[in-house]
Amino acid sequence: MALTEKKKKFAHAHLDGMDNKQAAIFAGCPEKTASQAGSRMLKDPDVVAYIERLKANGHVKHDVNAEKNIERPIVTRIDVANAGAKPDPLEFLISIFSDPAEEMKLRLDAAKAALPYIHGKVAEKGKKETKVDEAKKATQGGKFGTLDAQMNHRPS
Structure with a gap:
């Protein structure tokens, strides 16, 4: 399976200190099945790999209030660092495919999009x-x- 937005939200909430049930509710799972969904997501290889990548790249904890269930967009460090700083789309694509914290599919798509501009067709x-x-x-x-x-x- 691919790493979905729900799984990303769960991983970020889990790293922010929520338990499995709270993180699953934060990610959008129903409260009745949140405990099982949280346990299942924590065993998912995509989620485990994403959590490890976030830990390796210095994930910063956020204050998230689980009772209010305030949703925040998943923003990576590279998005914050490059917001408005790269008016050239090619530079932005290069920054995406060279960021190890991004998921591999996004990195591959950015590399494919930038390829014709970096290496011309023979x-x-x-x-x-x-x-x-x-x-x-x-x-x-x-x-x-x-x-x-x-x-x-x-x-x-």
């Missing part, structure tokens, strides 16, 4: 370039080659 050769290459190959050896080419490429 064009096919035209007729003139093909003729020049064939002429160079013909001079490398054989009876039509130059003396210099024949001296450098003697068969063993």
